[in-house]
Amino acid sequence: MGCIYMQPTFTIMRYDMATHFAELEHALKMLKQLTGISLDIHADTPEEEEQALIQVRRLYNAYREKYNPGQFLQNLLTQDLPAAEMLREAGRLHISLEEPRVLFLLEMKGSLTESAAEILKLLFPSQAAKALIPVNESQLAIAYTLRASETEEEIRRTAHMIVDTLSAEALVSVKLAYSARFDTLSALRSVYEETALALRIGQMFYPEQNIFCSDQLGIGRLIVSLPLSVCEQFLNEIWGGNALTAMDAEITATVNCFLQNNLNIAETARQLHMHRNTLIYRIGQVQKQTGLDLRNFEDAMQFKIAAMIRNYVRTTKITGNK
Amino acid sequence: MASLSLKGIEKVYANGFHAVKDFNLEIADKEFIIFVGPSGCGKSTTLRMIAGLEDISGGTLEIDGKKMNDVEPKDRDIAMVFQNYALYPHMTVYDNMAFGLKLRKVPKAEIDQKVHHAAKILDLEHLLDRKPAALSGGQRQRVAMGRAIVRNPKVFLMDEPLSNLDAKLRVQMRIEISKLHQDLGATMIYVTHDQTEAMTLGTRIVVMKDGVVQQVDTPQNLYNAPCNLFVAGFIGSPQMNFMDAVVNVEGDKATLTVGEHVLKVPAAKAKALADGGYNGKTVIMGIRPEDVHDAADIPTSDSVIEATIKVYELLGAEVYLYYDFGGTQMTARVNPRTQIRTGDKAVFALDMDKIHLFDKETELTICN
Numbered sequence: 001m002g003c004i005y006m007q008p009t010f011t012i013m014r015y016d017m018a019t020h021f022a023e024l025e026h027a028l029k030m031l032k033q034l035t036g037i038s039l040d041i042h043a044d045t046p047e048e049e050e051q052a053l054i055q056v057r058r059l060y061n062a063y064r065e066k067y068n069p070g071q072f073l074q075n076l077l078t079q080d081l082p083a084a085e086m087l088r089e090a091g092r093l094h095i096s097l098e099e100p101r102v103l104f105l106l107e108m109k110g111s112l113t114e115s116a117a118e119i120l121k122l123l124f125p126s127q128a129a130k131a132l133i134p135v136n137e138s139q140l141a142i143a144y145t146l147r148a149s150e151t152e153e154e155i156r157r158t159a160h161m162i163v164d165t166l167s168a169e170a171l172v173s174v175k176l177a178y179s180a181r182f183d184t185l186s187a188l189r190s191v192y193e194e195t196a197l198a199l200r201i202g203q204m205f206y207p208e209q210n211i212f213c214s215d216q217l218g219i220g221r222l223i224v225s226l227p228l229s230v231c232e233q234f235l236n237e238i239w240g241g242n243a244l245t246a247m248d249a250e251i252t253a254t255v256n257c258f259l260q261n262n263l264n265i266a267e268t269a270r271q272l273h274m275h276r277n278t279l280i281y282r283i284g285q286v287q288k289q290t291g292l293d294l295r296n297f298e299d300a301m302q303f304k305i306a307a308m309i310r311n312y313v314r315t316t317k318i319t320g321n322k
Numbered sequence: 323m324a325s326l327s328l329k330g331i332e333k334v335y336a337n338g339f340h341a342v343k344d345f346n347l348e349i350a351d352k353e354f355i356i357f358v359g360p361s362g363c364g365k366s367t368t369l370r371m372i373a374g375l376e377d378i379s380g381g382t383l384e385i386d387g388k389k390m391n392d393v394e395p396k397d398r399d400i401a402m403v404f405q406n407y408a409l410y411p412h413m414t415v416y417d418n419m420a421f422g423l424k425l426r427k428v429p430k431a432e433i434d435q436k437v438h439h440a441a442k443i444l445d446l447e448h449l450l451d452r453k454p455a456a457l458s459g460g461q462r463q464r465v466a467m468g469r470a471i472v473r474n475p476k477v478f479l480m481d482e483p484l485s486n487l488d489a490k491l492r493v494q495m496r497i498e499i500s501k502l503h504q505d506l507g508a509t510m511i512y513v514t515h516d517q518t519e520a521m522t523l524g525t526r527i528v529v530m531k532d533g534v535v536q537q538v539d540t541p542q543n544l545y546n547a548p549c550n551l552f553v554a555g556f557i558g559s560p561q562m563n564f565m566d567a568v569v570n571v572e573g574d575k576a577t578l579t580v581g582e583h584v585l586k587v588p589a590a591k592a593k594a595l596a597d598g599g600y601n602g603k604t605v606i607m608g609i610r611p612e613d614v615h616d617a618a619d620i621p622t623s624d625s626v627i628e629a630t631i632k633v634y635e636l637l638g639a640e641v642y643l644y645y646d647f648g649g650t651q652m653t654a655r656v657n658p659r660t661q662i663r664t665g666d667k668a669v670f671a672l673d674m675d676k677i678h679l680f681d682k683e684t685e686l687t688i689c690n
Contacts, residue, residue, distance in 0.1 A: 115425045122410040122421070157406065164404035169422055169469070171395035171402070173375045207335040208367070256338040260532065266683065271343065271534050311337050 020049050027056040035063050069093045073133040073143060076188045086186060095130050096145075097185045102155050102178055104142040104162060105195045107203075109173040111137045116170045123165060141192065146181065155181075159211050175203055177212040197224070204315055205308055219305065223312050231309045238290055238306040252307075254282045255294060259304055263295060324386045324399075324476035324509050325351045326372070332380035333367050333533075341367045343533045345381070349511070354503050356524035357513045359556070364533035365513045366481055372511065373479050374398050385476060398477075401470035405482040409454035409465055415441075416450040419468045433472075440471040443505055444498075460491050460498075467502065478510040484519065496522055517557050521545070529553050551685035554608050554678055560642060562608045562678070563652040571601040578607055581648035585625045588675050594689035595679065605688060608678040611642065614654035616662060617669035625672045634664045643668065 024041065032038055039056065043049040072089050075081060081089075090097050108116060117140065120132060124142070133141040144158070159178050166174045177199035179191045194214050202212030205220035223231070254272060258279070261267045269276040283294050292299040326349040333342035342364040349355050357365035370376040372383060374395030383390045390398055409418050416437055423433045441447045444464045454462060463483070470478060483499075484492045500523055503510055514520055520527050521541045529536045529544065529552075537549045548554035554562050567578035567585070576592035578585045587595065595601070617626050629645035629652070636658060643654045643662060654670055662668045679688040 118425065122413065123408055125410075125412045160406040161408045164406040165408045167373075167375055168402045168404050168407065170425070171373070171375075171400075173370075173395075205337060207337055208339050208341055252338055253334070253340060256340055260340070267532075270684065271532060273344075307338065315336075 020046075020053050024049070024053050024056065027053060027060060031056060031060045031063065034060065034067055067093060069095055069130045070133055073130075073141075073185075073188070074135070076185060077133055077135065077141065077192045078189070080189060083186070090185065093130070095185070098183060099185075100146040100148065100150075100181055100183055101185070102144050102146060102181055103188070103191050103195050104144055104159060104176055104178045105135070105139060105192070105199055106141070106162065106166075107139050107175045107199060108166075109138075112140055113170060113172060116140075116166055116172055116174075119166060119169050120162070123162065141195075143185070143188065156211075156213070159213075163210050175199060175210055175212075177202055177214060179214045197221075200224070204312060219308065223305075223309055226309075228313060228316060231313050235306060235310055235313065238292070238302065239310075240289075251282055251285060254279065255286060255303065255307075258283065258294060259300060263297070263300055265295075325349060326477065326509065326511075327384040327387075328368075328372075328381065329384075330381035331368065331371060331378060331383060333364070333371060333376065334379045341533050342371070345535055347528060347535070347538060349509060352507050352509055354500075354510045354512065354523060354525045356520040356527045357511065357530060358515065358517055358520040358527055359530035359536075361515060362532075363530040365515075365528075365530050367533075368530075369479050369481055369511060369513050372477070373400055373402055399475050400477045400479055401473045401475035403466055403470050403478070403480045403483045405485045407463075407466040407483070409457075409462055411454055414451050414453060415446060415457070415465050415468075418454065418465055419472050422469055423472055436472040436474065437468075440468045443471065443502065444468050459487060460494060463487065463491075463495055464498070467499075471502075471506070476509065478506075478508050480510065480512045482514055483512075485514075485516075492519075499523060518559060521557070529556060531556075547687075547690040548678065549687055551606060551608070551680045551687075554680070554687070558610060560611050560653045560655065562610050563614070563647075563650070564606055564608050564680075565648045565650045565652070566604050566682070567607040567648075567679075568604050569595050569600045569602065571596045576601075578605075580607065580627075583627050583648065585672065585674060587677075591674075591677070591679060591689045598681075598688055600688065604682050606680040606682055606685075608680065609672060609676065611653040611655040613673040613676040614652065614656075615671045615673065616654070616656045616660045617671045618660075619657065620671040625674045626669055627672065628667060628669050631662055631664050631666050631668050634662070 028039055028041075041052050043052050072093055072095070076086070087097070112134070117132070120140070120142065124131060124144070127145055131143050131145065133143060135141050146155070155178065159176055163174050163176050166172055177195050179195045179198075182191050198212045198214035198217055201217050201220040201224055202209060205218075205223075206212065254268075257272055258265075258268045261271065265276055265279055269279045272279065286303075287293050290303070292303050294300045294303060326347075328345055328347045331342060331345040332340075334340050345368055347355075357368060359365050367376060371378050374390070374393065378391050385398060410421065413421065419437045419440060420433045423436065437450070438447070441450055444467060446461070446464055446468060449457065449461060454465070457465065466483070484495050487495060496519060499512075512523060524541060526538060527541055527544055528538045531552050537544060537553045539547075544553060544557045548557060551564070555564065565580050567580045570577045570579065571592065574589065574592060574596070576587040576595050578587055595605070627647055629647050631643050631645050632651075633644040635642040635644070639658065641656050641658050641660055643656060643660075645652055645654070645668065656662070678690050680686065681688055
């Protein structure tokens with residue numbers, strides 16, 4: 001009967017059968033590389049030899065799971081690990097807890113492709129094993145270690161570089177949010193939550209952009225912190241009971257263009273290929289419906305905020321995500 | 323290579339932001355088209371819609387006659403080069419260029435042939451074994467181009483690929499991209515906010531503002547015959563001089579009054595003003611800096627103005643003189659042999675055949 005003796009410091013290989021020799025030798029080598037453990041194996045028959053190979057491979061897979069930095073970081077991202085466990089695991093995986101880092105959170109249209117993950121590994125070869133964290137099927141996080149001298153501008157450039165490289169090489173549409181600098185991995189969960197919020201706010205309020213910084217979210221951050229009931233109350237004040245459907249698409253497009261053009265009637269009329277009197281009539285329609293005169297800065301600002309809140313309420317109701 | 327057709331292309335984001343409005347353009351096979359305009363004008367969004375990285379909200383995109391609106395980016399046979407390109411630091415130039423093809427499971431022999439072909443075009447053959455750290459900025463940029471070339475795409479899409487390079491390298495790379503277009507005979511669409519880049523590279527230029535196409539034309543026509551005030555101001559460096567002018571039409575003759583100066587208008591332009599009913603109205607007069615001459619060089623001119631020079635700027639081959647005229651700051655580009663200096667009272671002759679007149683309200687061109 002074959003058996004396996006675990007000897008953590010040195011190897012005594014005594015192996016007479018040739019059938020699975022190369023495979024077994026390779027499996028033992030891999031196990032030692034991963035864990036530092038050497039094994040002494042005795043096998044008298046080909047069946048025993050095969051059994052030993054299966055056991056070594058199982059052991060290797062079990063240890064690989066245990067020694068997987070991605071898994072550890074994913075746990076840190078989603079759970080509050082006890083400090084002692086965090087210290088122990090980080091030490092075992094040679095991950096420094098106290099280092100300046102920034103978290104990049106990427107979301108790909110559709111599912112995360114193998115090519116995209118491969119590209120990211122190649123972009124950050126020295127960090128890949130200890131920085132890439134799969135979040136779900138379309139999101140991936142990078143706990144990117146910063147150089148001491150790395151500036152905000154360099155971090156912004158890295159974010160753009162990630163998006164541009166993925167777009168050009170994998171031809172995928174990517175949205176990316178990145179955190180402020182943080183110094184300890186124990187903060188990873190809160191940093192992730194903040195960055196995920198930035199990604200959500202960015203996509204909701206600034207969908208024309210691809211990159212969002214978690215400390216530059218503008219009024220969007222204020223809006224998402226409001227309870228839905230308060231938002232709806234505000235919308236009722238502005239648009240009455242039919243807040244979500246009050247404006248038809250044509251009026252909405254006209255108003256958006258007018259706001260984009262800094263309340264300039266001539267420029268808006270020119271861009272929309274309409275007579276200025278038609279534009280003024282439409283602005284009058286909005287005033288009738290809402291009491292807001294969009295030619296007045298304060299009213300226009302109120303309308304803009306209401307439109308953002310309406311967009312937020314509508315999206316939240318569709319996704320059920322608050 | 324390929325032709326493209328963009329019909330009534332629109333981009334409206336979920337928040338109502340209308341980024342691109344009714345974009346219509348036919349791009350012929352092997353054309354080098356430039357999208358130019360200020361930041362936020364919708365040029366990159368349009369390029370990304372062509373690539374498939376953004377959904378098209380309205381209109382039709384065709385490549386070689388096939389509708390592409392809902393085709394995945396990887397199936398559109400395009401290649402993109404961006405501003406913030408990165409090379410894989412641990413890979414050689416060869417592997418950097420081959421990587422995209424390996425991802426697509428292209429056979430090894432074919433990869434090898436394509437990489438060597440691209441390296442030859444880009445003069446990178448002697449650098450194939452080097453790592454990115456051992457390359458200069460220009461060489462790295464060429465490797466980034468090489469990654470697009472090896473794909474042998476129908477259309478090259480470039481989004482401000484030179485923006486991160488220093489001024490000297492940009493000029494050099496501009497020449498190389500132009501040569502690349504000739505060598506490959508490829509259809510290229512190139513986005514830039516830099517009008518100099520647009521003028522030097524493109525066979526045709528699309529000028530955009532606020533998501534709207536302002537004018538599509540050759541560089542020469544854009545410069546000589548802008549269709550509105552925005553294009554006139556955006557194309558050309560230093561910028562065209564603009565000033566308010568009051569029109570006075572008498573029979574088939576017309577004059578423009580700018581401040582205290584009365585300027586005679588050539589017959590063709592006088593007719594355009596009379597036909598447009600501009601008599602007594604204020605229009606915007608535009609004149610390029612090179613059409614304002616040191617009067618000493620043209621002693622017979624009768625459209626002369628006098629002004630005090632505020633700044634004298636010698637650029638070697640030419641001199642820029644800055645002065646006030648009719649309440650606005652003007653620039654004259656004159657011969658470096660001029661004797662005029664800062665503080666001098668100078669007399670300038672305006673080449674009235676070259677002036678551009680714009681409607682003050684619509685900002686559209688009355689005549690060029």
